[in-house]
Amino acid sequence: MKKLFYLFSIAFVATAFTVVTLKDHVVISGKITNPNSDFIIIQSRSFSKKIQIQQDGTFSDSLKVAAGYYQLSDGTESLDLYLKNGFELDLVLDTKEFDASLVFKGIGAEPNNYLASKNLLLNTFFAEDSIFVLDKVNFDKKVNEGSQILRSSLAGTKKLDPIFIENEKKEVNEIVSYYSDSYTDSHFIKTVLVKGAKSPKFSAYENYSGGKTSLEDLKGKYVYIDVWATWCGPCKGEIPFLKEIEKSYHSKNIAFVSISVDELKDHEKWKQIVKEKELSGVQLFSDANWSSQFVKDYRINGIPRFILVDPLGNIVTADAPRPSSKELKVLLDELVK
Template sequence: MKNIICVLSFVLTIISCKEEAPKDYILLSGTILDAPSKEFRLSHKDAKGRFTVKTAEDGAFICDTIFSGTGTYRFSGKGMNRIDIYLANGGEYNLTTDGKDMRSTSVLTGPDSNASKYLLTEDSRRDRLRGDFEEFNSLNESDFSAKASMIKENLIKYLDSFPDLPSEFAQFEREQLNNYYLLSLVRYQGRHGRNLKQPDFRVSKEFLKPLEGVDFTNEEAYKHRGWYDELVKEYFVLKAVDLADKEGIDKYLAKLKVFGEIPNDYIKNDLLEAASKYDIAYTDDMDAYYRTFMAVSTSTENNKVFTKKYDDLKKLSKGAPSPVFTDYVNNAGGTSSLSDFKGKHVYIDVWATWCGPCLAEVPALKKIEKQYHGKNIEFVSISIDTQDKREAWSKMIADKALGGVQLLADKDWSTDFIKAYKINSIPRFILLDPKGNIVSWNAPRPSKEELITLFNELGI
């Protein structure tokens, strides 16, 4: 009997000493107070996994199927209400936050919590160091460069002040801070020019010296998200601006030429694909844009998709019958259809109450409407706000005293009229002739002098 007990004791000792197999999952639970929605999303920053998080009536939630591994995750609600947190395999974490302001109220407990504490506070610290965004980008070159460098060095010291950070995380975040600094330099030319209303503003070569020696073709870093992919994109866009200046060509065509010379096929094709989604709607010569894209792209799939888009857009050429809309809600009462405006030129503004660039065009649009009042032209604004925002749409029309015919699209972005015109960014302006045929499916904005020139050419 004693021998049996000894054997059992020996076996139990071996079992108790045996290392427990590491967990290959992450457990995240917590409470989201005062949440405007009952559904949130958790996504790995390297696109390794995406999870839907649903809260109970009291705001409690649990997400226990996270198998995408250690890394930085984004926990997000609607719009910009989101935070970044660090989760490690085998860890059990608890998140408490206010659902309406996650950025300033979130607390995460669990393994390697200092990594998340850094992520949850880094953005607000950068904002305090930078100060007013417009003022920052309005600084002259030397002052901007000095302040951008100060922000980077301060944030590096801040990162280093957190003890026991995972080494891989700390290294990546240090690279992030340097990439963000370089990105701010690359973006300065465009932002400074816009702030001072000087579109032809160009930075000096000295200003961009910190970019010398940077590898802009690192495919692994590009796929790793963070700020590197943005830096790469903006750097080559800046080179395209230089090429457009030098050769006097369309800036969208210049982008294709610059992107096409990138030696890394993955980065090249990714930038070409992203640019082609939008730029073909704005280029001066759609046919030249298509030929150039096909000449430099090495992705069979991208070429197939882009060819279809090109063929569809060709149907919107000058003189072709316009796609129509029928019975859109009219803010003045009742409904309106495109056929109601036959016999007049129709200048259509596709916009939304949440679109900053759209609202920036309002003063110029109101001025032109007044200038052409009584002429053979109708100004029609179509909002793609969702139907549940109808009250806010009407209120903005009243508050800003918007003129013309104010219509609400029936299915926001999915509206047939919007899809027919291949609109995937706003504002978009469309000009039709009195017969309902297309004059321009991408007409000049009200703030551009070219619009008046076009109106004069048409004898409006």
């Protein structure tokens, strides 16, 4: 009987998989309570789709995609998705409890519920404001414990594509490497990139308005630096807040500088977004994306990243509050006249 059930299960899964792969699009719908915006954006480095949110918080659309990872952004909040043509996803989300409230149903729900649970774990178990204050022995113990939870969670999730499973196994290893490297970087920031230390410099970066701009050119002003990229959803989610901050401090002694770390192949895309979104401040294109010396010197491994430099070229903070954070205005009000 067990053998018969097993054979029946295999046949059912194979049949279901065939049905899914026959469809040439993804259907995604759901309801967002307390939305941060009137639309969501689903995107990857080569794909972007804006979907309108109705007044009752519901949304629905279909899209053709290449199988892989995507990001869904609602204002400054975002979540990871795994999409594949044939999926019919329905999600429920309350932005007041963003990670804890997220639930997927329908075809393709399993990998996306796994990603949601993984993200919740990363934002709680691996919370940077608590994990990086541990000594190295307890830090390593915590990271190892967290990685084991992720591996067990992945092993216990059913109906996952073999490719997805392999990617996520690699992802767990990369997470361990990321936090280990970040622990080193965190201590570097606390001991080297401290308040009052000389800021690393960027030199002769292309300015969207024309010519080249260096950090030295801005000496005499506070400089608030936004390191971003056109493919980064959370980066673009900060744009409205950054524009508002720039407007509020326009007559003050501060320059707002945005440095794109896009690859050269996305240079025109950078120019297009600066124009379309009417980005103000000083818009610069870095000389070598992630390999730029300025990026390396500031130990920037994730974006968006914000930095504040004083009029003498010294660091105020190597990890400044985001434009969407109330803490930024408090900080600027204390310093900028």
